[in-house]
Amino acid sequence: xxxxTPGSTLAHRLDPRTKLAFQFAFALVAxxxxxxxxxxxxxxxxxxxxxxxxxxxxxxxxxxxVVILILVLGPVVAAVTPGPPWLxxxxxxxxxxxVARIIPILFVSAAFIHSTPIRETRAAIQRTIPGRPGxxxxxxxGLTFRYVPVLRADLRxxxxxxxxxxxxxxxxxxxxxxLTVLLVDRALRRSDQLAVALQAHCFAWNPTLPRLxxxxxxxxxxxxxxxxxxxxxxxxxxx
Amino acid sequence: MAREETASIDLVDAETVRQLxxxxxxxxxxxxxxxxxxxxxxxxxxxxxxxxxxxxxxxxGPVWGGFSISLxxxxxxxxxxxxxxxxxxxxxxxxxxGGFLAGFVVAVVVIGAVAHRSLTPTPISSLSVIPTAxxxxxxxxxxxxxxxxxxxxxxxxxxxxxxxxxxxxxxxDLLKTAMTTGVVAGGTGLLADRR
Numbered sequence: 001x002x003x004x005t006p007g008s009t010l011a012h013r014l015d016p017r018t019k020l021a022f023q024f025a026f027a028l029v030a031x032x033x034x035x036x037x038x039x040x041x042x043x044x045x046x047x048x049x050x051x052x053x054x055x056x057x058x059x060x061x062x063x064x065x066v067v068i069l070i071l072v073l074g075p076v077v078a079a080v081t082p083g084p085p086w087l088x089x090x091x092x093x094x095x096x097x098x099v100a101r102i103i104p105i106l107f108v109s110a111a112f113i114h115s116t117p118i119r120e121t122r123a124a125i126q127r128t129i130p131g132r133p134g135x136x137x138x139x140x141x142g143l144t145f146r147y148v149p150v151l152r153a154d155l156r157x158x159x160x161x162x163x164x165x166x167x168x169x170x171x172x173x174x175x176x177x178x179l180t181v182l183l184v185d186r187a188l189r190r191s192d193q194l195a196v197a198l199q200a201h202c203f204a205w206n207p208t209l210p211r212l213x214x215x216x217x218x219x220x221x222x223x224x225x226x227x228x229x230x231x232x233x234x235x236x237x238x239x
Numbered sequence: 240m241a242r243e244e245t246a247s248i249d250l251v252d253a254e255t256v257r258q259l260x261x262x263x264x265x266x267x268x269x270x271x272x273x274x275x276x277x278x279x280x281x282x283x284x285x286x287x288x289x290x291x292x293x294x295x296x297x298x299x300g301p302v303w304g305g306f307s308i309s310l311x312x313x314x315x316x317x318x319x320x321x322x323x324x325x326x327x328x329x330x331x332x333x334x335x336x337g338g339f340l341a342g343f344v345v346a347v348v349v350i351g352a353v354a355h356r357s358l359t360p361t362p363i364s365s366l367s368v369i370p371t372a373x374x375x376x377x378x379x380x381x382x383x384x385x386x387x388x389x390x391x392x393x394x395x396x397x398x399x400x401x402x403x404x405x406x407x408x409x410x411x412d413l414l415k416t417a418m419t420t421g422v423v424a425g426g427t428g429l430l431a432d433r434r
Contacts, residue, residue: 002318002320002327002328003318003319003320003327004318023329024329027329027333031333063320063325063326063327064326064330064331064334065324066323066324066326067326067330067331067334067335067336070334070335070336070394071334071335071393071394073394074335074393074394074395074396075395077394077396077400077404078394078395078396078400091395091396094395095394095395095396096395097395098392098393098394098395099393099394099395102330102333102334102335102393105329105330105333105334106328106330106331106334107330108329108330109327109328109329109330109331110328110330112318112328112329113318113327113328116317116318118314118317118318118319121317121318122317125313125317136255136259136306137309137310137313139259140259140262140263140266140306140310140313141310141313141314141317143260143263144263144266144267144270144310144311144314144319145314145317145319147263147264147267148267148270148271148314148319148321150267151264151267151268151270151271152271154271155271155272155275172277172285173418173421175277176277176285176287176418177418177421177422179277179287180287180290180294180418180419180422181422183268183271183272184268184294184298184422187264187265187267187268188261188264188298190264191257191260191261191263191264191265192257192260194260194263194264195253195256195257195259195260195261198251198256198259198260199253199256202248202250203250203251203256204248204249204250204251205249205250205251206247206248206249
């Protein structure tokens with residue numbers, strides 16, 4: 001599983017807003033890449049991002065194994081035809097070109113995940129999206145991240161309780177209904193408790209945000225991001 | 240002085256806090272269910288992936304339901320391994336199955352709007368079978384309407400090929416809409432007094 005790992009690599013030292021901007025700019029330029037040199041270029045940048053964040057390709061391939069399996073299947077499925085000649089090269093090449101754009105995006109995404117703690121991303125969201133929507137999204141992201149392990153434990157408890165009562169022998173319909181209802185009921189009870197806790201802690205629209213600061217390191221990454229967007233726009237407009 | 244400091248705190252109103260808490264919990268529930276499956280006879284896994292989306296739309300309505308599933312997607316974008324198979328990140332969202340995630344966000348709004356016929360959710364006990372079933376089917380159609388072209392584009396397939404590839408999953412998803420309809424409108428007492 002690919003998660004944040006503390007470190008002091010160049011990627012770790014960048015401001016999360018810089019990394020978010022770079023990710024989106026890179027995805028944009030990757031989607032407009034169509035020739036072999038362009039695709040090679042985005043692959044080099046993707047691999048470079050992994051290196052700057054000290055993430056191994058093997059870890060990325062393991063983390064995204066299902067996505068990569070579907071991507072690998074892409075050209076194969078595209079090549080197959082239901083009659084003679086059974087396999088056609090042209091659709092497979094079109095598919096391969098589409099699929100080749102996604103792999104570097106996965107690399108950059110993995111570098112971001114490995115080098116950015118959730119609380120920094122939350123602060124970046126809160127600082128970037130203005131007003132109350134940004135505040136709610138920032139708080140929501142932080143709280144959701146906090147509650148996923150709690151609800152996962154609830155799911156285990158519910159599943160064990162059903163199993164202990166010989167629930168595994170019941171029909172799929174009954175098992176699924178019971179599990180969903182019990183889990184939703186627990187989640188809603190936790191939501192009531194969370195609401196009380198937030199109010200007890202004077203949950204406000206104007207909290208003190210975690211500190212974020214750009215450094216000189218961010219400048220070249222921002223310039224690169226702006227360059228990517230410019231290349232993508234030029235390509236999209238056919239200039 | 241103390242009074243001035245207190246006055247400068249802009250507290251979030253109780254209703255927003257209540258809805259935010261429920262949205263957070265259903266986003267977390269969607270994340271947990273996305274990675275959970277039970278084995279059918281023969282070892283075929285039955286995934287719980289869309290149940291969170293269905294429940295969020297029916298319980299929270301279009302606005303807060305949409306917010307909840309947006310939270311789920313953003314938490315995954317931020318790097319938490321909350322998508323199917325514990326995946327995360329922009330690369331996953333822009334990958335072949337990312338369209339289904341985007342579809343979830345639109346679907347939850349459609350489910351909430353069709354089921355409640357209003358931006359404000361009505362109590363779940365007042366939802367009857369037919370509107371609930373229609374809302375969930377409409378949501379499912381939206382998920383596939385966004386997910387299939389996305390899959391076709393990313394993999395460089397025709398739409399027909401993408402539809403053939405996904406056809407086996409439609410049966411399971413239809414079963415899940417029927418189950419959710421059964422849970423919400425079929426008279427199970429546990430959820431009747433909620434929201």
